[in-house]
Amino acid sequence: MPHRQSLSTLGQMLRRREIGSEELVHHFADRINKQQDLNAFITVDTDYALQQARAADQLLAGGNPPPLAGLPIAHKDIFCTQGMLTTCGSKMLGNFLSPYDATVVRRLKDAGAVTLGKTNMDEFAMGSSNETSHFGPVHNPWNRDRVPGGSSGGSAAAVAARLVSAATGTDTGGSIRQPASFCGLTGLKPTYGRVSRYGMVAYASSLDQGGPITQTAEDAALLLQTMAGFDARDSTSLDAPVPDYAASLKQNIEGLRIGLVSEFFDPSLDPEINAHVREALGELEKLGAKLIDVSLPNSAAGIPCYYVIAPAEASSNLSRFDGVRYGHRSESYADLQALYENTRAEGFGAEVKRRILVGTYALSAGYYEAYYLKAQQIRRRIADDFSQALTECDVLVGPTTPTTAFLLGEKTTDPVSMYLDDIFTITVNLAGLPALSLPVGFDPSGLPIGMQVIGNYLDEGTLLAIGHHFQEVTDWHLHAPGEVA
Amino acid sequence: MASREADDASLPQSDCYVGPTHVYYNLGPRVFWFFSPVPIxxxxxxxxxxxxxxxxxxxxxxxxxxxxxxxxxxxxQMNEISTQGIEPLAHPQDMQLRLREDTVTESDQRTLFQSIAPQTDQGHYLVPKVIE
CATH class of the missing domain: 1.10.20 (Histone, subunit A)
Incomplete structure (x- = not known):
């Protein structure tokens, strides 16, 4: 069955004309339709996908097709898509038809990929469980009582259930890696500035970064090749050459120094997660990597620091939703002030409001130095810790998450308990480094466990090589939830 | 407890200033602050x-x-970490914003952009009357 194949394999099958793109779209659309209970998608547009697929089939027949010709993918609903709703999981953008494509969307489209639909997500990417979505929570395909992770929860659930072969996501504090880990997938958060943020609805501009959620490191390399690269429309885009990631996959990892972050292997770490991550490290040792111990002494400050910087930036970014130019507008108002207040009261959910309020508080007169400036200083200390550790080793590893997927509703009553779930991923965003989450096993109740590999700036190639070599000698990435068979 | 130099002219010049969440002590050239336990x-x-x-x-x-x-x-919990003399980090790679030629690069797309607005009239966005 085609859905059991990786994106890369489907690409080869399409090129060999063993299958057509139109057939693939029918197949995946049928799967999406049968698993609507997952709530992984906000928008599915089969007719539009079929149109793109027919065009791709012609390119494939003509010879010399673009690199992703005919491959069906899905976009997190944070990426602007012309002609298809972009809701960002919010009532505020429930009716929003973007007048343009995000750079990521345009590049993937130009490379021949077929957009099947838009995936569910935490509202404005604020959440770690996909439960803050205005369009309802997403269920984890491994166990429908559990969360898929967030904020790219719909993308992860869709790929895990093989409703689509790969999807885009965004990661501000762990939103690609944590759902990838909870759903048994490979998730790559690239270096800040590697992938254009143009047309990606902004949450925290100095932390947000788009990336792929896939079944394999090979698939992540295939998508990153097209997604990465300088974009003049993003003022923080890095003007650096994009390496050949397919070649990077084959990079030798013998002698590679892997740093075990002592703070990530705290004695309180879940023993099952600890055992599986260490087993995976054993595999990498067999492949010739060397393990050394390193420390990131200021890691614990990552969460408090993030919960100043991200809400502060969010309070500024989300001020654009005013009911005047696009999106939701309240029907009840007497004056302009009430128009703003009612529009925003109705359009935003509770978690978004909490973060805007915290951010506004932190930036307001008399508080700026104690909160925002202090957080930016801690941010430098955290980034310096990584720079120091990365002089002693080539990559850093630890578990992606402190627990496997938790129950729906388990952490919704206490926002802070939800925040603590991002302890291992959040510092990477503060430093702007790339990181890859790989599936490395299952806990006794059959829930996936992820290992995070953190690399140096712009060194996505080494992360992908580690992932690829590991997936050549293990089969965790081939496991899929029961319904997939 | 963390401290930093007083570079904010808006701070009151008395010896001690009790702010909404902080207490500021003016000790000559330096102002020290700490979080007060007053809840929001x-x-x-x-x-x-x-x-x-x-x-x-x-x-x-x-x-x-x-x-x-x-x-x-x-x-x-940020206050458990000393940040004295640490330069704030605003961008992960301390990059400078690029400059570009001051030339027109975008075309006029007003009609397209206003097609998704809640209320427009003759090319203007409509809001409730602000000035009587």
Missing amino acids: SKDDVERVAHLARIGIDSTEIDAYTADLDRILDLVE
Whole structure:
């Protein structure tokens, strides 16, 4: 069955004309339709996908097709898509038809990929469980009582259930890696500035970064090749050459120094997660990597620091939703002030409001130095810790998450308990480094466990090589939830 | 406890200034602050909600106040780390914003952009009357 194949394999099958793109779209659309209970998608547009697929089939027949010709993918609903709703999981953008494509969307489209639909997500990417979505929570395909992770929860659930072969996501504090880990997938958060943020609805501009959620490191390399690269429309885009990631996959990892972050292997770490991550490290040792111990002494400050910087930036970014130019507008108002207040009261959910309020508080007169400036200083200390550790080793590893997927509703009553779930991923965003989450096993109740590999700036190639070599000698990435068979 | 040099001319010049969440001590050329244990109040939440232009129902105020208080408790763990003399980090790679030629690069797309606006008239966005 085609859905059991990786994106890369489907690409080869399409090129060999063993299958057509139109057939693939029918197949995946049928799967999406049968698993609507997952709530992984906000928008599915089969007719539009079929149109793109027919065009791709012609390119494939003509010879010399673009690199992703005919491959069906899905976009997190944070990426602007012309002609298809972009809701960002919010009532505020429930009716929003973007007048343009995000750079990521345009590049993937130009490379021949077929957009099947838009995936569910935490509202404005604020959440770690996909439960803050205005369009309802997403269920984890491994166990429908559990969360898929967030904020790219719909993308992860869709790929895990093989409703689509790969999807885009965004990661501000762990939103690609944590759902990838909870759903048994490979998730790559690239270096800040590697992938254009143009047309990606902004949450925290100095932390947000788009990336792929896939079944394999090979698939992540295939998508990153097209997604990465300088974009003049993003003022923080890095003007650096994009390496050949397919070649990077084959990079030798013998002698590679892997740093075990002592703070990530705290004695309180879940023993099952600890055992599986260490087993995976054993595999990498067999492949010739060397393990050394390193420390990131200021890691614990990552969460408090993030919960100043991200809400502060969010309070500024989300001020654009005013009911005047696009999106939701309240029907009840007497004056302009009430128009703003009612529009925003109705359009935003509770978690978004909490973060805007915290951010506004932190930036307001008399508080700026104690909160925002202090957080930016801690941010430098955290980034310096990584720079120091990365002089002693080539990559850093630890578990992606402190627990496997938790129950729906388990952490919704206490926002802070939800925040603590991002302890291992959040510092990477503060430093702007790339990181890859790989599936490395299952806990006794059959829930996936992820290992995070953190690399140096712009060194996505080494992360992908580690992932690829590991997936050549293990089969965790081939496991899929029961319904997939 | 963290401290930093007083470079903010807006700080009062008395020896001790009790702010809403901080107490500032003016010790010659340096001002030291620390977080006061005063929890965030309902008035603070109302003030911030007004600044953020988010209407908050009176029935929701208590819940938001409690949530914000817990979040700020978490945030205050920052004070366990000394940041004296540390340069703030605004961008992960300390990059400078690029400059470009001052030339027109975008075409006029007003009609397209206004096609998704809640209310427009003759090329203008409509809002309630601001000036009588």
